[in-house]
Structure formats: C-alpha cells, structure tokens
Amino acid sequence: MAAVAALGLNLVGCKPKDAGSAVSGDAAEKVYVAPGKHDEFYNIVSGGFNGQMSVYGIPSGRLLKIVPVFSVFPENGWGYSEESKPMLNTSHGEVPWDDLHHIALSTTNGEHDGRWAFGNANNTPRVARVSLSSFRTEEILELPNSAGNHSSPFITENTEYVIAGTRFSVPTDNNADVPISTFKQNFKGYISFINVDKNTGRMGIAFQLKTPGVSFDLARAGKGKSHGWFFFSTYNTEQANTLLEVNASQKDKDFILAVNWKKAEEYLKQGKGRKEPAKYAHNLYDEKTHTATSTIMNEVITLDPKECPGIVYFIPCPKSPHGCDVDPTGEYIVGSGKLAAVIPVFSFDKLQKAIADKTFDGDFDGIPVVKYEAALYGEVQKPGLGPLHTEFDGQGNAITSFFVSSELVKWNIKDLKVLDRVPTYYSVGHLSIPGGPTKKPHGKYVIAYNKITKDRYLPTGPELAQSAQLYDISGDKMKLLLDFPTVGEPHYAEAIPAALIAKNSTKIYKIEENGHKYAAKGEKEAKVVREGNKVHVYITSIRSHFTPDNIEGVKLGDEVYFHVTNLEQDWDVPHGFAVKGGDNAEILIMPGETQTLRWKPNRVGVVPIYCTDFCSALHQEMQGYVRVSPAGSNVQLTWGTGKNPVAEAEKKVAKK
Amino acid sequence: MAAVAALGLNLVGCKPKDAGSAVSGDAAEKVYVAPGKHDEFYNIVSGGFNGQMSVYGIPSGRLLKIVPVFSVFPENGWGYSEESKPMLNTSHGEVPWDDLHHIALSTTNGEHDGRWAFGNANNTPRVARVSLSSFRTEEILELPNSAGNHSSPFITENTEYVIAGTRFSVPTDNNADVPISTFKQNFKGYISFINVDKNTGRMGIAFQLKTPGVSFDLARAGKGKSHGWFFFSTYNTEQANTLLEVNASQKDKDFILAVNWKKAEEYLKQGKGRKEPAKYAHNLYDEKTHTATSTIMNEVITLDPKECPGIVYFIPCPKSPHGCDVDPTGEYIVGSGKLAAVIPVFSFDKLQKAIADKTFDGDFDGIPVVKYEAALYGEVQKPGLGPLHTEFDGQGNAITSFFVSSELVKWNIKDLKVLDRVPTYYSVGHLSIPGGPTKKPHGKYVIAYNKITKDRYLPTGPELAQSAQLYDISGDKMKLLLDFPTVGEPHYAEAIPAALIAKNSTKIYKIEENGHKYAAKGEKEAKVVREGNKVHVYITSIRSHFTPDNIEGVKLGDEVYFHVTNLEQDWDVPHGFAVKGGDNAEILIMPGETQTLRWKPNRVGVVPIYCTDFCSALHQEMQGYVRVSPAGSNVQLTWGTGKNPVAEAEKKVAKK
Known part of the structure; x- marks a missing residue:
C-alpha cells in the first residue's frame, strides 16, 4: 500500500x-x-x-x-x-x-x-x-x-x-x-x-x-x-x-x-x-x-x-x-x-x-x-x-x-x-x-x-x-x-x-404496418393452430377482452405460444398478458404491436390468463381460461370469446 | 355491451x-x-x-x-x-x-x-x-x-x-x-x-x-x-x-x-x-x-x-x-x-x-x-x-x-x-x-x-x-x-x-454472526476447494481487492461457485461481483454477508472477475483473473492475491 x-x-x-x-x-x-x-x-x-x-x-x-x-x-x-x-x-x-x-x-x-x-x-x-x-x-x-x-x-x-x-x-x-x-x-x-x-x-x-x-x-x-x-x-x-x-x-x-x-x-x-x-x-x-x-x-x-x-x-x-x-x-x-x-x-x-x-x-x-x-x-x-x-x-x-x-x-x-x-x-x-x-x-x-x-x-x-x-x-x-x-x-x-x-416520440405502432409473422390484425384473424406439440394462439387484446378468451384442447407436453396483438391505436393503452404458473415473465404489448409469451403447461387443469396492465374500468374483467388436458386426451382444439354453450342453453330454459 | x-x-x-x-x-x-x-x-x-x-x-x-x-x-x-x-x-x-x-x-x-x-x-x-x-x-x-x-x-x-x-x-x-x-x-x-x-x-x-x-x-x-x-x-x-x-x-x-x-x-x-x-x-x-x-x-x-x-x-x-x-x-x-x-x-x-x-x-x-x-x-x-x-x-x-x-x-x-x-x-x-x-x-x-x-x-x-x-x-x-x-x-x-x-433500519450484518456454510470470515479463510467437478471458491472482498484474485486450475466442465464474503463492517459499503460471459447475473454483497454466484465456464481462456459496485478511489483496480483450461488439463488448482511468481522473479533480476 x-x-x-x-x-x-x-x-x-x-x-x-x-x-x-x-x-x-x-x-x-x-x-x-x-x-x-x-x-x-x-x-x-x-x-x-x-x-x-x-x-x-x-x-x-x-x-x-x-x-x-x-x-x-x-x-x-x-x-x-x-x-x-x-x-x-x-x-x-x-x-x-x-x-x-x-x-x-x-x-x-x-x-x-x-x-x-x-x-x-x-x-x-x-x-x-x-x-x-x-x-x-x-x-x-x-x-x-x-x-x-x-x-x-x-x-x-x-x-x-x-x-x-x-x-x-x-x-x-x-x-x-x-x-x-x-x-x-x-x-x-x-x-x-x-x-x-x-x-x-x-x-x-x-x-x-x-x-x-x-x-x-x-x-x-x-x-x-x-x-x-x-x-x-x-x-x-x-x-x-x-x-x-x-x-x-x-x-x-x-x-x-x-x-x-x-x-x-x-x-x-x-x-x-x-x-x-x-x-x-x-x-x-x-x-x-x-x-x-x-x-x-x-x-x-x-x-x-x-x-x-x-x-x-x-x-x-x-x-x-x-x-x-x-x-x-x-x-x-x-x-x-x-x-x-x-x-x-x-x-x-x-x-x-x-x-x-x-x-x-x-x-x-x-x-x-x-x-x-x-x-x-x-x-x-x-x-x-x-x-x-x-x-x-x-x-x-x-x-x-x-x-x-x-x-x-x-x-x-x-x-x-x-x-x-x-x-x-x-x-x-x-x-x-x-x-x-x-x-x-x-x-x-x-x-x-x-x-x-x-x-x-x-x-x-x-x-x-x-x-x-x-x-x-x-x-x-x-x-x-x-x-x-x-x-x-x-x-x-x-x-x-x-x-x-420530445417532438419525435413514438406514440403507437400502426396496426396496418404490423409485419409480425403471427399477428392477428383484427379479432376475425384470431385463431389457434396446432403444429405437432406446438400450439400457436393468435390472440387479440382490446378494451376489455381477449379474443379468444376460452381455449380447450391444450395437452400436457404441448408448448403454447401466445402471440398477443394489441389492437388499440391510442397512446398509452398497452395491454399486458400473463398465465398462471408459467416459468416465464409477462409481456406488455404496446398499441399495434404483437408480442409472444411461451408457456409449457405443467399440470392438468383450467388455467387463467389475464390482462396485467390496468386498461379500463372493466380491466379486472379482462381475463380468460385455457383448459389443459392430460397428454393423449381426446379433447378437441376449440376456442372463442363470448360463446358459452352451457350458458346459452340455460338462458333458453329461463325464457320458457 | x-x-x-x-x-x-x-x-x-x-x-x-x-x-x-x-x-x-x-x-x-x-x-x-x-x-x-x-x-x-x-x-x-x-x-x-x-x-x-x-x-x-x-x-x-x-x-x-x-x-x-x-x-x-x-x-x-x-x-x-x-x-x-x-x-x-x-x-x-x-x-x-x-x-x-x-x-x-x-x-x-x-x-x-x-x-x-x-x-x-x-x-x-x-x-x-x-x-x-x-x-x-x-x-x-x-x-x-x-x-x-x-x-x-x-x-x-x-x-x-x-x-x-x-x-x-x-x-x-x-x-x-x-x-x-x-x-x-x-x-x-x-x-x-x-x-x-x-x-x-x-x-x-x-x-x-x-x-x-x-x-x-x-x-x-x-x-x-x-x-x-x-x-x-x-x-x-x-x-x-x-x-x-x-x-x-x-x-x-x-x-x-x-x-x-x-x-x-x-x-x-x-x-x-x-x-x-x-x-x-x-x-x-x-x-x-x-x-x-x-x-x-x-x-x-x-x-x-x-x-x-x-x-x-x-x-x-x-x-x-x-x-x-x-x-x-x-x-x-x-x-x-x-x-x-x-x-x-x-x-x-x-x-x-x-x-x-x-x-x-x-x-x-x-x-x-x-x-x-x-x-x-x-x-x-x-x-x-x-x-x-x-x-x-x-x-x-x-x-x-x-x-x-x-x-x-x-x-x-x-x-x-x-x-x-x-x-x-x-x-x-x-x-x-x-x-x-x-x-x-x-x-x-x-x-x-x-x-x-x-x-x-x-x-x-x-x-x-x-x-x-x-x-x-x-x-x-x-x-x-x-x-x-x-x-x-x-x-x-x-x-x-x-x-x-427509520430507527430500526439494519445497517450491516455482523461478520462474527455470519453462519453461511461457505463464509470466509477473514482473508486467511479464503481458499479454493475442488469437489469432483464442483469448485468452491471461498473469496473475500474488502476495499479494494479480492482474496484470492488469481485462480488457476479450473477446467471446462467444472461448475464454479464463487462464495463471496464482504468483510466490510461499515454502512453503505457493498461490494459486487461478476464474471465475464456467465449465463448469470451479478451479486451484490452487503457488509458482513456471503452470497454465491454459480459459473459454468464455456470456453478456455483467462476470464476477468471484478467488483461491480464502486467502493473506493481504487475500485477500478478491484479485479482478478480465473484461468480456464481444457477438460483433462493438468494445470493444478492454485490461488492467491499479491503473489506473482513471474513478477517476483523479474524484480530480483532488476535488483541485481
């Protein structure tokens, strides 16, 4: 020293x-x-x-x-x-x-x-x-x-x-x-x-x-x-x-x-x-x-x-x-x-x-x-x-x-x-x-x-x-x-x-310019596609729901890719996305953007997904469910938002 | 709606x-x-x-x-x-x-x-x-x-x-x-x-x-x-x-x-x-x-x-x-x-x-x-x-x-x-x-x-x-x-x-109370121990050096555990520790604490380690090297700080 x-x-x-x-x-x-x-x-x-x-x-x-x-x-x-x-x-x-x-x-x-x-x-x-x-x-x-x-x-x-x-x-x-x-x-x-x-x-x-x-x-x-x-x-x-x-x-x-x-x-x-x-x-x-x-x-x-x-x-x-x-x-x-x-x-x-x-x-x-x-x-x-x-x-x-x-x-x-x-x-x-x-x-x-x-x-x-x-x-x-x-x-x-x-600050990404391979540029493009054990979910977010928000037919052993496209075109309206128990983080998706969260389900059950970024007075309602069945299950791959066969049937009964 | x-x-x-x-x-x-x-x-x-x-x-x-x-x-x-x-x-x-x-x-x-x-x-x-x-x-x-x-x-x-x-x-x-x-x-x-x-x-x-x-x-x-x-x-x-x-x-x-x-x-x-x-x-x-x-x-x-x-x-x-x-x-x-x-x-x-x-x-x-x-x-x-x-x-x-x-x-x-x-x-x-x-x-x-x-x-x-x-x-x-x-x-x-x-805020951890399994409570306790392919480095940090700061004998295939004990006993003197190319983060070690960073070397070479938290005017000098040799190499496990056989030899020559 x-x-x-x-x-x-x-x-x-x-x-x-x-x-x-x-x-x-x-x-x-x-x-x-x-x-x-x-x-x-x-x-x-x-x-x-x-x-x-x-x-x-x-x-x-x-x-x-x-x-x-x-x-x-x-x-x-x-x-x-x-x-x-x-x-x-x-x-x-x-x-x-x-x-x-x-x-x-x-x-x-x-x-x-x-x-x-x-x-x-x-x-x-x-x-x-x-x-x-x-x-x-x-x-x-x-x-x-x-x-x-x-x-x-x-x-x-x-x-x-x-x-x-x-x-x-x-x-x-x-x-x-x-x-x-x-x-x-x-x-x-x-x-x-x-x-x-x-x-x-x-x-x-x-x-x-x-x-x-x-x-x-x-x-x-x-x-x-x-x-x-x-x-x-x-x-x-x-x-x-x-x-x-x-x-x-x-x-x-x-x-x-x-x-x-x-x-x-x-x-x-x-x-x-x-x-x-x-x-x-x-x-x-x-x-x-x-x-x-x-x-x-x-x-x-x-x-x-x-x-x-x-x-x-x-x-x-x-x-x-x-x-x-x-x-x-x-x-x-x-x-x-x-x-x-x-x-x-x-x-x-x-x-x-x-x-x-x-x-x-x-x-x-x-x-x-x-x-x-x-x-x-x-x-x-x-x-x-x-x-x-x-x-x-x-x-x-x-x-x-x-x-x-x-x-x-x-x-x-x-x-x-x-x-x-x-x-x-x-x-x-x-x-x-x-x-x-x-x-x-x-x-x-x-x-x-x-x-x-x-x-x-x-x-x-x-x-x-x-x-x-x-x-x-x-x-x-x-x-x-x-x-x-x-x-x-x-x-x-x-x-x-x-x-x-300040004058050059990006506020949103234009949805029509979104060139992401798995983008869904509108709810009509939302879908779920299986490729072997990979399940690609083309999912959209807009205040205050996901499309689809109910998915069935995912099985243990699958790798699920949630490709979330934020359809908003207003500044400061990101949506977030997360899935329970994933060994992953969340994603925040800026307006017009698509981001992908990979999820490898690790148990059988019905697993919630939800919006993690407070987006409206009904943000708390912005959620969905994915059903995970055992490997080899014969549950078909189905998806949707707002369709609820059981509830629809009950309504018809109630009207009578 | x-x-x-x-x-x-x-x-x-x-x-x-x-x-x-x-x-x-x-x-x-x-x-x-x-x-x-x-x-x-x-x-x-x-x-x-x-x-x-x-x-x-x-x-x-x-x-x-x-x-x-x-x-x-x-x-x-x-x-x-x-x-x-x-x-x-x-x-x-x-x-x-x-x-x-x-x-x-x-x-x-x-x-x-x-x-x-x-x-x-x-x-x-x-x-x-x-x-x-x-x-x-x-x-x-x-x-x-x-x-x-x-x-x-x-x-x-x-x-x-x-x-x-x-x-x-x-x-x-x-x-x-x-x-x-x-x-x-x-x-x-x-x-x-x-x-x-x-x-x-x-x-x-x-x-x-x-x-x-x-x-x-x-x-x-x-x-x-x-x-x-x-x-x-x-x-x-x-x-x-x-x-x-x-x-x-x-x-x-x-x-x-x-x-x-x-x-x-x-x-x-x-x-x-x-x-x-x-x-x-x-x-x-x-x-x-x-x-x-x-x-x-x-x-x-x-x-x-x-x-x-x-x-x-x-x-x-x-x-x-x-x-x-x-x-x-x-x-x-x-x-x-x-x-x-x-x-x-x-x-x-x-x-x-x-x-x-x-x-x-x-x-x-x-x-x-x-x-x-x-x-x-x-x-x-x-x-x-x-x-x-x-x-x-x-x-x-x-x-x-x-x-x-x-x-x-x-x-x-x-x-x-x-x-x-x-x-x-x-x-x-x-x-x-x-x-x-x-x-x-x-x-x-x-x-x-x-x-x-x-x-x-x-x-x-x-x-x-x-x-x-x-x-x-x-x-x-x-x-x-x-x-x-x-x-x-x-x-x-x-x-x-x-x-x-405010009155109850912890300022340091007492080094004598450190019950960590791999603590080195003084520089004399610093050592490197091989257990199969696991190398445990009991390393100390104090302004502004590590002991040891030169380590040789690590080989590809090893898992190295740097157990860093911060010997400081003053408030607001953390040290940090990181190693180049590690698939890991850093650790910050509070005064009196021991924290461990796992490192799996992925190539042969001499790899720097350093203090990541500015600690003194000589913080920039708080560094060291780990030599990684090929699997099966016969380089012996050696370590030290301040010993430098080559430099010592040169000094002796210079004095003559």
Missing part, C-alpha cells in the same frame, strides 16, 4: 465538513415542475449494475423511464418474450445481466442530434443502441477480443464511429490457456471502432486496434481541429495481474493513448487490416416485424499499430488517469489522474508539433511516448483530491469531479485557475452538464452522480439508493439545488434539451 | 376539464425536501407488473428503493444467487415474475407497528413478507386452490391473520380437467387465512374457506367492534366464463362477503376442518445463514361454510364492487361498485342485527344473503363515476377514488355528504392516506395512483411511466401539490411515519 500511503489520501472518501444543506432560498422553486408542466431536459443516465438506461427529467430529478438494455426486465418481458430473447444472445449464449456504465448521445457536427443513445456492457463486452423516438433498444453488438468493455461507448463528431476499449487485457483467443502471471508476454488490449449507418444507426465493427496489455478506462473523440483523433486514459501500465490496488499504483505516470483514426482508415484502405477469426453476436430489433434477430459473426479486421506507424502515441499522464475529456474547441485534452495532485491539460497543437518533431521519450511496447512537457498545455494546481471526470459549460470553463475530497471544482480552461468549488454528498463519481461533451454545451446545470449515500435519505436497510445532486451553474458560483436518488448505480449520463427529443 | 351502455359511462376514463395544474403558490415549498433533510413518510408502494415493492419518500415523491419480491432482480442477484433462488420456487418450479398488487403493513391493536410489509402475487398465488428493518423479502408462501390471488394481502388488527382470496375461481385440483363452460358446476373460490407468528413473522396457512365460484376482488378486516370479521368484495356473481366485460356486468348487485373468522376458529377447534392434499411452496430467508430454503408442503385444512353455519354471509352491493373498506371505528363498511351510481355504506351493528333476526333474501349457493336495506347505513348520492377505493383521514371523513370521472371525492362518514372533490390526472386507481386503513390514520396527505399518464411528463415513446399525485388534505379542501412518476404499475400502497421505521 506504499503508493497509496505516500499520497496521503483517504481513498474511501471524505465527508465534507458541512454535511447539511446549504441551498439558497429559491432552490425549491427552481426544481419544482408543477403538475401539468414538463421538465426542461432529458437526463439519459447509465444504470450501472442494473444493466439498463434510465431517463430522468431535469430539473425535477423525476424518473421518467427505465429502458431495458442488457439485463432481463421481467416487467415488460424483455429477455422473456420470444421477440426480445435474441437481443440478449452472445457468443457465450444468452446472458441475462450486464453492467452499463456510459452513455453517448449521437451527434452531428459535434452537436446533439437527438437520435440515439449508445451504452456499453462492461462485463460481457457489447455496445447497445437505443432509439430516442421509441426509447427501445434497437441493436446490441458484441465485441470480440475484449474483456471488460469499460472505455466505451464514445463517439466521433458525426457519429461516424462508436469506440470501445478493453478494460481487462486478456490473452488473445488463439493463445488462451496461459498462466495468469505471463500477463506481460501474453495479455493484449483491443480497441474496437464501430461504424454507424447515418440513416438507420446500424452498427458493425469497422476494425480493431491491437494494443499493449494495459487497462483502458475512459476516452473522448477529438472535435473541431482535433476531429480525426481519439484520446484514451489508461492505467495499470505496470501490467500487474494481482492486487492491482497496490501493484497498478506504482508508477508516477500512466498514459493517455492518442489515436489518429483517420490515418488508421488510410492503412485499412491500403489493405493493412488483417482478417482474424472472432466469434461475436450482432442483434437487431425490427420495429416492423416487432421481432429481434441474432446473427453470430465470425471475423473481424484488426490493425497492429506496430505495422502502421503514426496512428498511436502514448502521452504520460499523472497518475492512474480516469477521465480523459476534450474541451468544446478540441484543443484541450484533460487527464484526471485519480491519484494525482494536479490536473494536466494537454494541447492538441503541441501534441501535433511534438509528433512532427519526434519529441519522444522512448517507447512503450513499441509505441512512441511523447514527452510530457512537449504535449502539456499546463496543470491545474491544487484542484482537490481524487479528480475523476471533467465536463464543460460552454462559457470557457471546466468542472471536474473529485471523489476523495467530495467536491465539484470549476476552473478556467485558458488560465487554469480554480474559480469555484462546492461540496458533494458524498464522493462524487461522474458528473453531467447538458451537452457537456459536445461542441456546444447547453449548460445551465451540472449533475453530480455520487457513490456514497449513507444518511442522505430515509434509511432502507443495508442497501441504499445511489444519490445524485443538481447544481445551478448559470451564475459565477455553483449552487446546490436538489438531492435525488437514482436506480441502479449511475456512472456516466448525458442531458439534452427536451425540444430535441 | 348492454350493461355498460345503460350506465352511460365512458369506461376508458375521462380527461378532466382543466388538465393543467391548479396548484397553490406554496406547493413547491411543501414538497421540497432540502438536501440533507429527510422525508416525513415512507410510502410502501406495490410494483404491480414489476412484481416488487417500491419505497418512496413523501412529500418529495422520491424513489428510495426497489425491494425485489416476486420477480428476478438481476441488479442484486435476487433469483440468481444460490442463496435467493429458493425464494422464487413454487409448486410449478421456479417462476421468475409476478404481479404484486397490494401492500399490508403489520399492525398491533389496529395501529401501524412498523415491522413488516406483506404483498401478494396475483398470477401464481403467493403472499410475501418483507422486513421493514432490512427491506428484504424474508418469506414467500404459495397458496394452493387459488388462481389470481388478487384479494390479498389484508390483515387483522394484531396481524393474527393475513388473508388472501382467489380472483379467478377454478376447478379444484382433484377435478381439474373439465370443460370451461361448466363453471357454475365445477369452479370454486378459496379464501386462505394465513397465521403470522407474533415474534418472527413466520407464516403458515391456518385454513382455507371453500366458497362459491365468484371473483374476490378486495377486502378489509373489521376493527374495534367488528374485530373478528372480514369483508370481501366480489364480482362475476353471474359466474360467467367468457367475455366478462359484458357477461359479468349483468346483475344490478353483486355481493360483499362477510366472514366471521372467530367463529371459523371455533369450528376448527371442534375438528370441522378437513385435511386435503395440496401442493405449495413455503420459502424462508435466514438472515444468519444468509440463505433461503424452499419446502414443498402437501396438505391444507379446509372449511366448508355449508357445514359450518354462521361463518359467512353475502350482502348485496351495487354493481361489481371493487374496493371494500372499513372505517377506523369498525362500524362502517364501504363498498365501491365500479359500475354503480352510489356508494353504499353498511353498518356493522345493523348487519349483526340482520343476522340475528335472519333478515335474509334467500341464499346464493347455500350461503345466506342478508337483505340490502337491513345491512345498509346509507348511500352517498352522486359521488362521481366509477368509484374504486376509499381511505379514511382520521377526522371522520372518507376519500374515494373515481376512475371514470378522474377525481378524488371527500365525504363525511356520518352524514354521507360530499365535502370536496379534486381532479386527478388521469383515471385514478388506488389512493393512499398515511395510516388510512388503520384505527388511527396519520392523515395529512392523500396520494392518487393514476392509471393513465399521456401528456403528464416528457414523452418516452409508446410506454410511459405510471403517475402518482400528492394532495395536501390537512385543510378543509384537498390541494394538489405534486405529480410524480412511479416504477412498475402501482396498485395499492401504504404510507407510514418515518419515525416508526
């Missing part, structure tokens, strides 16, 4: 002196969004270990939606419906969980365009794309040769690429069974460049860069003058494989990796890319068929920087850099060494000159190391303890989060002077300014995503909600407005003006 | 005329809980189709926690860890989802005691008990002979019983394979009386009442003078089995079922109970072993009211009653007929007299029907459209929710006069007044849980959050304060003063 002790840091975080509230008198009014009014910003927040994205309204801090991405979501059938299961497929098979750390909102010309939100799977490496119209995950792409997809997703100015760097270097797939202690010889890092179709958003791996075995932490694309470059923070350049809290904190400086991706493109055109076998899943959700597909890919193109001079350079950066952020002009690259006593700010122009002049300090595993001073614009002195991340307010200032000293610190990008500091409660991780990573920050607020909660809310046992805090940054001084708890464990988040998204 | 049309109701809900906000000037201040301050009430809210309980703070409307109950919760391993899997076991096998509709907070002498929250599984019938100290689900009890456990859970004054009535009548298990159209002959309803141990909360089915085949909707226990009785709303007394929205809305009056459970106890003592075969799971979580067990039970005691005169009576109630609520004195029983034009209020005293005098109107399937007028105290006239639920303010008033006319209506219990009405946005379902169902309501607020959201928040695609609204009821007029979105689909909720819960 020598390295840590030498810094004199309390690495578990300090409690600020004034742990109470220090809010100004108008804070309540500033965060209050009156009933019937809307929030000003969407805050798209990573869910961390819940594997999802959350949507909050700012300034109210209200949770508007959880979008299921990498983890199963029994509440709407994500990962359980036949349509969504392929989305969670990987080269390892179906994986029900992941750890989503970072959000990247699509940009055009370096500015928010409100089309897609990208998110990373940190555990089983993948990148997802979520539509900001439907707020549904439309695509998930697995990343081979990666382990711990932390440095991801980060995007270029026009969303040309989404990039993803490995956190845990591992042996390559072709040389996998090696002693862990041979890290330096056998473990490699990979950075994936994912191209994105301008119109559809569809992703593919353009190429992977093979790098020395280090840990990639975070990254940002260049912008403006530095467009064409990418900058990655790295740690564990010690290449330790055990007790990293000590062994990866030995060196005084780790590196920022600068990548000239435009030059990499040139090498690719020259045929320098190498096709290598690689197994990974590419999953797409189709809004017309309301169905996902998963395709296993078998090949990836890799570039080895050692064979392609001029595409990667290391810049020394004190110490274990976490955030690596680029200012709106693209000139300044801020490295936040989480164990460092200063914040180094690098100059893109100086970096270019140093590269041109070959002002190098040797190499690291064959990659040139630019001299620290040659790339350095300057250092922010005594900024705080444990700097993690920096965002920009669009007024020439940067705000950096400090985990150990629990504060946000505002400083001027040009003169590197500290302008203001405010405490956070407690131990802030990421921070978000609306538009903070773009060429044109929207400013106005900064949100701190804190890592320690303790006494901030009413206690809820050993496990507490993570906590966020909202500050007004419209004036010279940052002002705390609100504490709000968050779901999962937010890491990075982005905020975007409501006006860029 | 004749029945519906005759009422002239728009059953899908009306939009109130003034759909904007009509809040008074001090609303912002009234709901603002300044950073560092705490909310005044816990609001324990059913999650509906997410299957969980949510904890909100009131008046801020902030989501403090989601407690996993009936649905898997990949974010903390609920349903995925070896310890929690048994909690989701049923007689149908493991069920990953359910639909939790109602909350009942434990009471002593009819007042909140802050010990447990009970919740129902609506789809695969079960009742759960959640500790209000640890905010963890401690027990889940399945209910045989039930289908659609909607009328549940409701409790008696001293939590002697939790009761649970079936929503979907079904054929009994011994006569299961019958035509659906034989509903009237073959379908029965069951009401379960679950006893609760005064000290431990442990549940068991005391007995089940066999009733005619109708749908039980909601219920309340008597209190004070009516303690010893229970009152259930019923619908579909038409006994229809298809198109219930029409066929179950034929009769002008359905029933409230009054049950004299003290008399039922007497019959049981007399040996009138019948032991019947029944298969159901009883699942318990032990806080000492940090492990759940599931026991399949095989027998239940049933009582047939036809053989036990004097324990059940039907009271006619207009039309399709939904809520059935008892006022704080126990004298008044309010039936809310969702298709009725009045709210009937019944008198317990009059009911007793009617029973004594046998003022009956014939019988229904052998059960006496008390004359409507004989039990009626009076009717609230022109209350609104679509009354659903009623709560009490402790000041002699009732507040009823109206789905169709979208409003809350306050009326005086004694004179049945309407005092006030406020619009809801939109189509309110349940409502909650702190302490509203107890003998001593805490009052101050009412919360409306609305069913339609539409334009209340920034749009988030076709699926929108459900919406709640908070009203101040401390004055004569109800005042709207706040809209807040909610997770899942809340049905019933209870609110309780923070003072009754």
